[in-house]
Amino acid sequence: GAGVSQTPSNKVTEKGKYVELRCDPISGHTALYWYRQSLGQGPEFLIYFQGTGAADDSGLPNDRFFAVRPEGSVSTLKIQRTERGDSAVYLCASSLVGSGTYNEQFFGPGTRLTVL
Amino acid sequence: AQSVTQPDIHITVSEGASLELRCNYSYGATPYLFWYVQSPGQGLQLLLKYFSGDTLVQGIKGFEAEFKRSQSSFNLRKPSVHWSDAAEYFCAVGSRGSQGNLIFGKGTKLSVKP
Numbered sequence: 001g002a003g004v005s006q007t008p009s010n011k012v013t014e015k016g017k018y019v020e021l022r023c024d025p026i027s028g029h030t031a032l033y034w035y036r037q038s039l040g041q042g043p044e045f046l047i048y049f050q051g052t053g054a055a056d057d058s059g060l061p062n063d064r065f066f067a068v069r070p071e072g073s074v075s076t077l078k079i080q081r082t083e084r085g086d087s088a089v090y091l092c093a094s095s096l097v098g099s100g101t102y103n104e105q106f107f108g109p110g111t112r113l114t115v116l
Numbered sequence: 117a118q119s120v121t122q123p124d125i126h127i128t129v130s131e132g133a134s135l136e137l138r139c140n141y142s143y144g145a146t147p148y149l150f151w152y153v154q155s156p157g158q159g160l161q162l163l164l165k166y167f168s169g170d171t172l173v174q175g176i177k178g179f180e181a182e183f184k185r186s187q188s189s190f191n192l193r194k195p196s197v198h199w200s201d202a203a204e205y206f207c208a209v210g211s212r213g214s215q216g217n218l219i220f221g222k223g224t225k226l227s228v229k230p
Contacts, residue, residue, distance in 0.1 A: 004159065033217065042120075042206050042220030043160070056217060091160070102148050102167060102210060105218065107159035 002026065004108035006092050012114045013082055021077040021111045025094030032075050033105060034067055035091040043091055049075060050097060082115045089113070118143050120207050122221035129197050130229045137192040137224050139207030148210035149190040150218065151181055155203045163205075166190060177201070202228045 005024045013019050025032050030051055035043035045059040051072045060066075064082075069075040079086055089112050093105040119142045129135055141147060149166040164175025171183040181192045190207060204225045208218040 035217075035220075040222070042122075042208075042222050043218075045217035045219070048217055059217065093160075102165075104162055104165070107152075107161075109157065109159045 004092055004094050004106055006090075006108040006111050008111060009109065010112045010114075012116065014116050015082060015084060017082050017115075019079050019082055019113065021079075021090050021113070023075045023077070023092030023094075023108060025073065025075070025092070026106055029094035029096055029106075030072065031095045031097045031103070031105075032069060033093040033095075034075070034077050035093065037089045037091055037110070039088070046077070046090075079113075082113075084115050087113055087115045118147070118209060118211070118219050120209055120219055120221035122205075122207055122224050124224045125222070126225045126227065128227040128229060131199050132196050135192075135194045135197045135201070135226070137205050137207075137226070139190045139192065139221060140188050141190065141207070141209050142188065143209055146185065149181075149183060150208040150210065151175065151179070151190075151192045152206045152208060152220075153177075153203045154206065154223075160206065163192070197226075197228055199228045199230065202226055 007022045032049040034046040037043045047067050048056040049069045064080045066078045089110040091110045093107045095103040095105045121140045151163040152160040154160050163179045164173050166173050166183045174180050204223045206223045207221045210218050
């Protein structure tokens with residue numbers, strides 16, 4: 001079946017602009033995660049959704065970053081007033097959620113964001 | 117605070133040689149432990165995971181890892197490396213009792229010499 005997809009694969013924007021990054025999780029996966037991977041670093045957690053609600057947004061770096069998942073499927077990560085330091089690969093992952101067990105997170109290919 | 121350390125930024129091995137990638141974690145209890153591989157332009161793929169039980173876990177592509185509580189380590193091994201194993205490898209920990217975020221190390225880039 002289809003895996004996690006992310007669009008666009010690449011996004012170049014200018015400092016101060018607004019961007020939206022989209023994630024389509026695996027069908028039926030109720031948990032969705034956003035991570036950011038800067039050059040030479042491992043992925044860093046941003047936010048986690050269970051269904052439509054953000055269960056943990058402790059990784060969002062500041063209030064310029066916001067994410068939504070209005071229907072419990074597709075999610076959009078929104079970045080306002082972009083800064084050059086926001087340049088990174090933004091990864092999305094999804095998983096089944098079951099009680100008592102940990103479910104594997106399946107990752108998408110990422111969106112490479114470049115802020116000029 | 118939870119953290120993951122991968123001491124080796126870049127490792128080069130000859131094809132057919134054995135491989136060990138190191139991972140140390142800092143966590144208040146035994147976490148969930150994972151190894152992921154990332155090839156250029158590809159998403160992260162899970163190689164193996166440890167939750168409990170047998171401390172030697174087998175994964176895909178011939179990889180295995182051993183959890184050593186006394187050393188807070190979860191090193192990844194492969195007895196004979198193939199050229200297609202060249203990629204970046206990430207160790208990660210997840211919190212028990214939560215379905216939430218993973219904490220990743222900075223990764224080890226593996227190069228394979230013919």
